[in-house]
Amino acid sequence: MRPRPELPTDPMNHRPPVDAVDRVEPANAGTVHIRPLVAADAMAYKTLRDEALRTAPDAFTSDYESSVGRDATEYVARFGALESGQFFLGAFDTAGQLLGCLGCEREQRTKQRHCAVVVGMMVSPAAQRRGIGRMLVEACVRAASQVPGLTQLVLTVTASNHHVVRLYEQAGFRAWGLLPNAIVVDGVGYDKLHMVRLLSH
Numbered sequence: 001m002r003p004r005p006e007l008p009t010d011p012m013n014h015r016p017p018v019d020a021v022d023r024v025e026p027a028n029a030g031t032v033h034i035r036p037l038v039a040a041d042a043m044a045y046k047t048l049r050d051e052a053l054r055t056a057p058d059a060f061t062s063d064y065e066s067s068v069g070r071d072a073t074e075y076v077a078r079f080g081a082l083e084s085g086q087f088f089l090g091a092f093d094t095a096g097q098l099l100g101c102l103g104c105e106r107e108q109r110t111k112q113r114h115c116a117v118v119v120g121m122m123v124s125p126a127a128q129r130r131g132i133g134r135m136l137v138e139a140c141v142r143a144a145s146q147v148p149g150l151t152q153l154v155l156t157v158t159a160s161n162h163h164v165v166r167l168y169e170q171a172g173f174r175a176w177g178l179l180p181n182a183i184v185v186d187g188v189g190y191d192k193l194h195m196v197r198l199l200s201h
Contacts, residue, residue, distance in 0.1 A: 032132060034139045037079045037088040037101065044098040045090070046072040052122040057185045059158050078103065085116050085147040089139050091123075091132045099127040102136040104144055104153070116144060118155040121164070133164070137171045145199045152198050156182070159191040173197040 037045060053064035080086030085106030091099045100123035106116040118140060123132050144150055157164050159178060169175075173195040181189035 033092050037090045039076045042072040042076050058190050082143050085150045099124050100132045102140050104140055114151045118153050133167050154196045156192040159193040
């Protein structure tokens with residue numbers, strides 16, 4: 001049996017560089033703090049992700065059954081770095097508990113390097129209706145706007161999730177298309193709304 005990789009224990013891995021935090025900015029000082037996820041956050045991220053996939057299967061393309069067995073360390077590569085346009089932001093409470101997260105994944109092909117995909121919006125059920133999703137989206141737009149050459153963000157959202165659609169609209173995203181039956185959960189098809197937001201530098 002292959003031994004499981006250990007998460008980094010270096011204290012420096014528990015906090016991103018100061019300039020990275022400054023570029024994201026605290027969302028609500030004293031209550032919720034938003035910062036880039038680092039390797040030491042992998043287990044908390046996996047726990048949050050598994051919970052989201054289990055409780056809201058219609059909101060995600062990934063499924064709980066295929067994901068729950070994955071090792072937390074497999075997600076570390078997704079965290080990236082702000083300056084690359086590949087990053088994940090986490091919302092933490094004053095005790096350091098991860099309440100929500102949101103990712104930004106820059107396209108790798110040369111002709112699409114100006115574009116990044118917003119992915120993985122998740123807020124713990126216990127922390128919902130506190131504006132954390134809005135804070136994460138605003139922080140993501142703010143950070144992405146500072147990445148050289150990155151000029152637009154795109155995303156897909158389940159069309160029937162009206163609350164989240166409005167959240168993205170309030171952050172400046174606009175719908176440009178609809179894919180019918182983009183995902184099927186327990187025999188029920190769900191449409192996905194495609195949205196885009198241009199960035200100002």
